[in-house]
Amino acid sequence: MDSQLYQQKLTGTLEQFSELLAQPETYAQLLLVSVIYALAYFAANRIRKLFPLLSDSEGNTAATPLKKLGGHLGSLLFPLLSITALTFAVEGSGQLLGRSWLVHIALVVALLLMVHSLIRDHVRNDFIAFVFRWIGMPLLFLHQVDLLAPIVAVLESMKITVGNIEFSAYGIARVALFGSLLFWFGRVSNSTGQEMIRRQEKLDFRTREVAAKLLEVAIFAVIGVLLLQVMGINLTALAVFGGAVGVGLGFGLQAIASNFISGIIILLDRSVSVGDFIELEDGRQGYVLELTLRSTALETFDGKIIMVPNEKFVSGTFTNWTHKNKKQRYRVDFSVAYGSDIRQLVEIIKQTVASHEQVISGDTIPIEERPDCEIDSFGDSGVNMFVEFWMEGIDDGRNRVGGDLLLMIYEAMRDNGFEIPFPQREVRILNEQNGKV
CATH class of the missing domain: 2.30.30.60 (SH3 type barrels.)
Incomplete structure (x- = not known):
């Protein structure tokens, strides 16, 4: 009996399909859909030629974020124009031909293909792509074929109550879907907006950073409010509760708030x-x-x-060290034995230090920035001297200059006959009997 019933249903379906194919209205709808797709294709190409910003920038790594965004919008012109025209065609076909099922099917297929392309090209997170593809697209299909309302009613009936709070399967699915959509949209908007802000060369670095951080805070604040609305939380009651909790948390979050405000101050005062x-x-x-x-x-x-x-x-x-000026002054200390020609040594040390490639020197340099050698003090064993010099950057890491100069000073003193003094002590032995040496 079941096989006969199934065969009868299949035979009836085939007969209905054959009747639809025999109707002139079916071919009229097919012609209408073909014309709409052709016009949408030519219109999309024409618009992209008139507005170069909408041309495809795929593979162009030097394209600005605005150019990339325009390229993405340009690639969506054809499906958007098709969907818009098919939406009006559904109503027009129903009034003129009395039937619009084929146009409606074309509209549903166009919507699903466009959403699939958006997910494939723009959603990088695997979990969010999975939610959109296996939850969002089926829901879109059910909505277009008018089957979503009965399913929503069934899901709303599947609920549990905990005190005054109700949890339904529909509410959980709605929060999961729209929450994923909101956070994905927020992340994309944040990354795109910050990249556009940081490309504004007319603004200084600190202004760009402040604008980027404020944009990030504003986007996720709006997303948080929208997500609360999706969850069905009364924002008025939440504001009263938040005011009471905020006073208590304010004391516990003083350090975080202080660092947050200090970060903005640092970016603004350029310190x-x-x-x-x-x-x-x-x-x-x-x-x-x-x-x-x-x-x-x-x-x-x-x-x-x-x-x-x-x-x-x-x-x-x-x-x-490098706030206003990258140039820094440094000093190297050394000693020379008493009896040395100090004036000659001073000139030798100046020339030696000036020969280093990272030391600022030359006749065009102001005299106060040229290498300068002076006596520091008279020590127990020799004359303590030092040489001052200017250089770009910090004397450490890749710019380690002090050690090189000490070696160069040692070699210059050795080659010119100057001795580095050793600690010396003079010992006198007195004759204990007569007190004479």
């Missing part, structure tokens, strides 16, 4: 920039690797990363 060499009060020092709204990362010469709370740069004292 610290990426690449600056910073020395803290406790002696730790390093190059500024990254500025965030919570902390600043310093990279030391031995490869360590020091995370410094931003509050330290606002309330404490620190030394920025």
